[in-house]
Amino acid sequence: MHQKAAATLLELAAKNLLSNEPAAILALEEVPRDLFVPLFIAAFLGVYKKILKAMVMVWPFHCLHLGTLSVRESYYENLESMIDHLQMFPVQNSSSWGPKLRILDLRQDVDCGTTCLEIKTTFPFCFQSCVYSQHSILKREEAQHSVRCLGIVNSESELQSAREPMELLADLSLNDTLRTKQFLSFLQSKGEQSFGSLHLCCRHLQIDKLSAHKSLLQFLGLGCTDHLEVDGTYLSRVTTLLAQTIHQNSLSLSNIPSKSCKGGNFFRTFLIWLGRLDNLQEFSLAFFHLTDQLHKLLKVLPPQLDTLCLSFCGLSNRDATVLSQSSQASHLRLLNLSNNQIFSEDYEPFQTLLEKVSGTLQHLEIHNCLMTDSTLSAVIPALSQCSHLRVLSFAFNPITMPVLTSLLQHLTSLMELKHVVYPVPVHCYEQWNFLGGLDPQRLAEVRAQLKAMLQAVQRDDMNWTTCPD
Numbered sequence: 001m002h003q004k005a006a007a008t009l010l011e012l013a014a015k016n017l018l019s020n021e022p023a024a025i026l027a028l029e030e031v032p033r034d035l036f037v038p039l040f041i042a043a044f045l046g047v048y049k050k051i052l053k054a055m056v057m058v059w060p061f062h063c064l065h066l067g068t069l070s071v072r073e074s075y076y077e078n079l080e081s082m083i084d085h086l087q088m089f090p091v092q093n094s095s096s097w098g099p100k101l102r103i104l105d106l107r108q109d110v111d112c113g114t115t116c117l118e119i120k121t122t123f124p125f126c127f128q129s130c131v132y133s134q135h136s137i138l139k140r141e142e143a144q145h146s147v148r149c150l151g152i153v154n155s156e157s158e159l160q161s162a163r164e165p166m167e168l169l170a171d172l173s174l175n176d177t178l179r180t181k182q183f184l185s186f187l188q189s190k191g192e193q194s195f196g197s198l199h200l201c202c203r204h205l206q207i208d209k210l211s212a213h214k215s216l217l218q219f220l221g222l223g224c225t226d227h228l229e230v231d232g233t234y235l236s237r238v239t240t241l242l243a244q245t246i247h248q249n250s251l252s253l254s255n256i257p258s259k260s261c262k263g264g265n266f267f268r269t270f271l272i273w274l275g276r277l278d279n280l281q282e283f284s285l286a287f288f289h290l291t292d293q294l295h296k297l298l299k300v301l302p303p304q305l306d307t308l309c310l311s312f313c314g315l316s317n318r319d320a321t322v323l324s325q326s327s328q329a330s331h332l333r334l335l336n337l338s339n340n341q342i343f344s345e346d347y348e349p350f351q352t353l354l355e356k357v358s359g360t361l362q363h364l365e366i367h368n369c370l371m372t373d374s375t376l377s378a379v380i381p382a383l384s385q386c387s388h389l390r391v392l393s394f395a396f397n398p399i400t401m402p403v404l405t406s407l408l409q410h411l412t413s414l415m416e417l418k419h420v421v422y423p424v425p426v427h428c429y430e431q432w433n434f435l436g437g438l439d440p441q442r443l444a445e446v447r448a449q450l451k452a453m454l455q456a457v458q459r460d461d462m463n464w465t466t467c468p469d
Contacts, residue, residue, distance in 0.1 A: 011038045011041075011042070013035060013038070014035060014038040014039040014041070014042040014043075015042050017031075017035075017039060018039070018042055018043060018046060018048055018051065021048055021050055021051055024039075024051055025050060025051055025054045028051075028054055028055065028058050029058065033060050033061075036055070036059065036060055036061070037114045037115060039051075039055070040052075040055055040064070040114065041069065041114065043055065044066075044069050044078055045069065045070070047077070047078060049077060049078065049081040050081075052078060052081045052082055053081045053082070053084065053085040054085075056081075056082045056085045056086060056101060056104070057085050059100065059101040060100055061100060061101065061115040061116075062100050062101065062102050062103060062115075062116070062125065062126060063101070063102070063103040063104075063105065063115055063116050063126040063128070063129075064082075064101055064103070064104050064105065064114065064115065065105040065107075065109070065112045065113065065114055065115065065116075065128065066105060066106055066107065066108055066109075067105075067108070067109055067110075067112040067113055067114055068108070068109075068110050068112075069108070076179060076182075076183045079106055079183070080183065080186055082104065082106075083104070083106075083168065083186070083187070083190055084186075084190070086101070086104060086166060086168075086190075086198070101166075102126075102137060102164060102165070102166050102167065103126045103128070103129055103137070103166070103167045103169065104166070104167070104168050104169070105126075105128055105169040106168070106169060106170045106171075107169055107170060107171045107203065107204070108171075109128075112127075112128065116128070128169060129167060130167055130169070130199065130201040130224050131224075132223050132224040132247050133199060133201060133221060133223045133224045134223075135165075135196070135199040135221070136165075136167060136199055136201065136224070137165045137166070137167055137199070140165040140199075141165070164197065165197050165198075165199065166194070166197060166198050166199070167198075167199045167201055168187075168198060168199070168200050168201065169201045169203065170187075170200065170201070170202055170203075171202070171203060171204035171205075171227075172184070172202050172204075172205055172206070172220075173205075173206040173208075174205070174206065174207045174208060174213040174216065174217075175206075175208045176208065176209070184216055187200060188216060188219050191219060192219075200219075200220060200221075201224045202220050202222075202224065202225055203224065203225060203226055203227060204225070204226070204227040204229075205220075205222070205225050205227070205228050205229070206229040206230075206231075207228075207229065207230045207231070207233070207241075208231050208232060209231075209232050209233065210230065210233040210237050210238075210241075217241075221244075222241065222244040222245045223244065223245070223246075223247070224247065225245045225247075225248065226245075226247055226248050226249045226250065226279075227248070227249060227250040228241065228245055228248055228250070228251050228252070229251075229252040229253075229254075230252070230253050230254075231253075231254045231255050232254075232255045232256075233256065234256070234257055234266075235256055235257075235266045235267065235270050236266050236269070238253060238256070238270065239266070239269050239270045239273050242270070242273040242274065242276075242277070243273055245277075246276060246277065247279055248277050248279060248280055249279055249280065249281045249282065250280070250281065250282035250283075250284075250307075251274075251277065251280060251282070251283055251284070252282075252283075252284040252285075252286075252309075253284070253285050253286075253288060254284075254285070254286040254287055254288070255286070255287045256285075256287070256288050258289040267293075267296075271296060271297070271299075271300050272300075274297075274300050274301070275299075275300030275301075277302070278302060279302075280301065280302050280305065281302075281304070281305060281306050281307060282305075282306070282307035282334075283301060283305060283307065283308055283309070284307070284308075284309035284310075284336075285309065285310050285311075285313055286309070286310075286311045286312050286313070287311075287312045287313075288310075288312075288313050289313070289314055290310065290313040290314060290315060290319065291313075291314040291315065291316050291319070292316055292318055292319065293319075294310075294313075294315060294319035294322050294323060295319075295322045298322065298323065298326045298327075298328060301328060302328075303327040303328055303331065304331055305328045305331060305332065306331055306332060306333040306334065306360075307332070307333065307334040307335075308328065308332055308334070308335055308336070309334070309335075309336035309365075310336065310337055310340065311336055311337070311338045311339050311340070311365075312338075312339045312340070313340060314340065315337065315340035315341075315342050316341075316342070317342060317343075317344060317345040317346055317349060319340075319342070320337075320342040320349035320350055320353065321349040321352075323349075323353055324349045324350070324352040324353035324356060325352075329353055329356040329357055330356050330357065330359070330360065331360055332357050332360060332361060333360050333361060333362045333363065333388075334361075334362065334363040334364075335357065335361060335363070335364050335365070336363075336364075336365040336366075337365070337366050337369065338365050338366060338367035338368055338369065338393075339367060339368045339369070340369055341369065341370050342369055343369055343370055343371050343372070343375045344370060347374075347375040347378050347379060350375075350379060351378060351379045351382050354379060354382035354383055354385070354386065355382050355385070357386065358382070358385045358386045358387065359387070359388070360388065361386045361388060361389055362388050362389060362390045362391070362416075363389075363390060363391040364386070364389065364391070364392050364393070364394075365391075365393040365394075366393070366394045366397075367393060367394060367395050367396050367397075367467075368395070368396040368397065369394075369397060370397065370398070371394065371397040371398075371399070372397075372398055372399075373398075373399060373400050373402075373403045376394075376397075376399060376403055376407065377403055377406065380406065380407055380410050381410075383407075383410070383411070384410040384411060384413065384414065386414065387414060387416070388416055389414055389416060389417050390416050390417060390418055390419065391417075391418070391419045391420075391421075392411070392417065392419070392420045392421070393419075393420070393421035394421070394422065394423060395421050395422065395423045395424075395466065395467040396423055396467070397423045398423070398426050399422075399423050399425060399426065400425055400426055400427065401425040401427060401446065401449075404422060404423075404425055404446075404450075405449070405450070405453065407422075408450060408453055408454070408464070409453070412454070412457045412459045412462065417462065418461060418462060418463060419462075419463050419465075420462065420463070420464045420465070421465055421466065421467060422450075422464060422465075422466060423466070424438065424443060424446070424466050425446055427442060428442040428443045428446065443466070447464075447466075450464050451464075
């Protein structure tokens with residue numbers, strides 16, 4: 001039978017089974033393995049909480065991933081139903097026909113299927129399983145094997161080894177909403193009830209106001225966090241987090257109080273720990289005072305950094321010069337320098353920077369940088385050499401229509417460039433301030449003219465647009 005037709009039949013069978021939820025629950029022990037995945041997907045999307053609970057208890061695979069399943073208002077209810085019925089079963093009661101679920105992945109990932117291919121190993125295999133934490137299945141299995149080989153026995157190891165180690169993978173956002181607090185409290189309670197057999201592995205962590213979540217962070221452990229976002233926290237507290245998250249791929253800090261960023265011991269200590277993040281690929285700062293200090297930051301960041309966002313950082317012309325001369329410049333794929341007056345004195349540092357990134361840059365944002373006609377005209381040749389550029393965004397800069405059309409003519413040769421967010425030309429405003437007095441008729445004429453120019457050179461695939469009002 002054709003693979004697509006077989007999948008459709010399985011989906012129909014799953015939906016038909018769910019039409020009678022009590023009967024479906026009773027039939028789970030007789031359901032073929034091939035039907036479990038389509039049945040789970042249908043139950044999750046249809047918010048059949050009772051059957052979700054039952055399915056987790058008898059899941060016949062080592063891992064279960066949400067993968068591409070969309071999040072709805074009932075998201076937390078679905079997750080709690082699944083987590084609450086994880087089977088922390090004793091080792092001696094596990095068997096080939098019993099429940100096998102050991103890794104429950106609550107993250108959304110478009111590249112991840114509902115289950116992984118089953119590979120015969122000495123421990124439950126999953127492409128997404130934790131490899132860093134001492135509480136992961138891999139580390140626990142290794143430790144228990146060593147204990148058995150050495151004949152070491154103590155009360156703690158007996159209690160933990162009496163239960164199969166399990167992993168719960170999640171991306172968490174620590175904020176002040178009541179529903180989020182309830183869910184996080186539920187997670188913490190479930191972890192405590194497992195007597196150490198359940199490892200909560202948080203890969204992507206967002207923290208809003210660190211001081212409000214100290215107890216939960218102690219429970220989480222940050223050894224396996226690879227994406228960290230922190231908002232509204234003193235730099236000294238951020239440094240404490242960095243000391244625990246040495247495997248990070250991505251770090252984003254915003255709204256850091258300016259006093260802690262203006263040099264001094266806190267900033268120096270922050271730089272020391274930042275320099276130990278050898279795996280860092282993405283680094284973002286926003287509302288972080290960096291005027292004339294960017295050289296200190298670049299000195300400790302990995303040279304292979306491919307994403308650098310420095311919005312609202314008070315960057316100076318000197319900082320732009322430093323960036324253009326840095327080792328990171330020739331590797332960057334995404335660069336955001338928005339809301340900095342880097343063109344107030346000279347455009348040459350930015351022109352040099354564009355020349356350095358021309359072989360790698362895919363995404364450039366320079367909103368509200370006081371870029372004028374003369375500056376844009378000067379950097380157009382360098383910009384047109386960025387052959388891999390896909391997104392260019394430079395809204396809220398005082399640009400006239402002749403220079404905008406000149407830019408379009410030069411950029412249409414960049415075949416990978418598909419999205420351009422441009423500033424409304426100054427003639428569309430009664431007074432150039434972006435705050436009011438916009439003439440909608442003039443703006444409509446601008447859009448029509450740019451569209452006609454793109455059609456004339458057969459670049460209908462290129463989308464030129466202004467920022468939403």
